[in-house]
Amino acid sequence: MGSHTFEVTTQNFDSDVLKSDKPVLVDFWAEWCGPCKMLGPIVEQLAAEQGGAMKVGKLDTDENGDVAMQYGIMSIPTLILFKGGEPVARITGFQPKERILSQLQAHLQ
Numbered sequence: 001m002g003s004h005t006f007e008v009t010t011q012n013f014d015s016d017v018l019k020s021d022k023p024v025l026v027d028f029w030a031e032w033c034g035p036c037k038m039l040g041p042i043v044e045q046l047a048a049e050q051g052g053a054m055k056v057g058k059l060d061t062d063e064n065g066d067v068a069m070q071y072g073i074m075s076i077p078t079l080i081l082f083k084g085g086e087p088v089a090r091i092t093g094f095q096p097k098e099r100i101l102s103q104l105q106a107h108l109q
Contacts, residue, residue, distance in 0.1 A: 004047035008057035010064045016057065018085040023054040023107060028071075028078040030062045035094040036077040042097045043079070046104075053108040054081070083107055 008017060008026055017024045027043045029036035047056035061068040061076055071080060071087065081089040081104055088107045091100055 004044055004051060005056045005058050008059040008064070008067075010067055013059075013064075013067050016055075017082050020055060020082070023081055023083040023088075025054055025056045025079055025081050025104065027056070027058045028061050028068055028073045028076050028080070029058060030060060030076055032062075033076050039077045039079075039094050042100065045097060046100065050101075050104075050108065054104075081107055 005027075006016065017026060025043075025046065027036075027039070029040070043056060043058065050056070059067060061073060075092055077092075077094065079089075079091040079100065080087045089103055091103055
């Protein structure tokens, strides 16, 4: 994990994501996934720059497959923004930072 992101697991998903008072962007990733590694620094930048508007967590799909299955993660990386306990935005695959931000912005007001 980077210094601005936190680890999301099956154990803390409910308390740290679904019951969060702030929107939470969850990065569904795996160690072996090349595009996930490319997206990692972008996710860290978003966490640093948008820290006041949202929290950013990373969920290893190999270690927490039940959560990934629950949200229908078929390919990684997938980013899901949760707000009020509900997924409000989903971005699949590697995307440039500007495109990710443009899809999240409406939910961070």
